[in-house]
Amino acid sequence: MKHPIRIAGGTLALAAAILTSLFAHAHGNVVPQAVDTTGLPVLGDKWRDENPYRTNKLALKIGTSAYTQNCARCHGLDAVSGGIAPDLRLLDRDCNGIKNETKKQACYKEMDNYYLTSIRHGKVRNGAVYMPPFEGVFNQEAMWAIKTYLESRRSVE
Template identity: 65%
Template sequence: MRKTSFLCTLVLAASAFLSPAAHAHGDVTPQVVDTKTLPPLGDKWAAENPYRDNKEAQKVGASAFGANCARCHGIEAISGGIAPDLRLLDRDCMTQKIEAKRKACIKDNDEYFSSSVRKGKVRNGAVYMPPFEGVLNQEAVWAIKAYLETRREVK
């Protein structure tokens, strides 16, 4: 019995090491996000995150991030190097000393984030990030951004 347990452990450890894609951070199919607890935003996309500092949005965003983003951007947004570390997404904005510049930077960053999530990232025909438009609604995208702001690392 002991040999079988050791052998099973060895096989599992080897398979985890040799095929990390098989043990990714969840289903690779985009997951729909339940946003019914959030105030509806309508069809026109907001230029800035309307859920900033909204605790419910942060909770929904944490779940949405885990289901849709963590496999590439890392659990709790701690990147393992596959994709950008989103805790650093708006660090330049947070270090701005002039309030007007900081607000402009945050608005620009929000637009960049929303566009990137909706349209994805493609360079030279290679898909670096799939588009989530039609999968994630506006509420889900801004909830994810609200969550990421709780994970922010400013240096």
């Protein structure tokens, strides 16, 4: 006959507390990390309505690092969501199938606007913060560099 393993209530509570703290610590630092945009063309104070760095290789490099340090904890490594937050490879998926190139570019511009609004102002529903605002934390150059990275990860699904 097998006997169940008995753990005193205090020991079980202590084990649960240690396990919980390990998971919380593993989540990492949730303070946004600075993004060094040195070398990117300065965009100034007027916010752009579409990504000016779409083909800029330095922006891709900076955006990759910035995404990994600041966005991956919620949106997933390599922009592949683990379910906590939206999969950003699919951000502009509705544009991908558009055959008319003018309409397709207009769609991408609209998605750029949606992205910029989201990253600048965050996402709040029913008083709950789903994504914090990053305006004042990241400059415009950093935000567009991250978008450049996301475009490199774009899914055609």
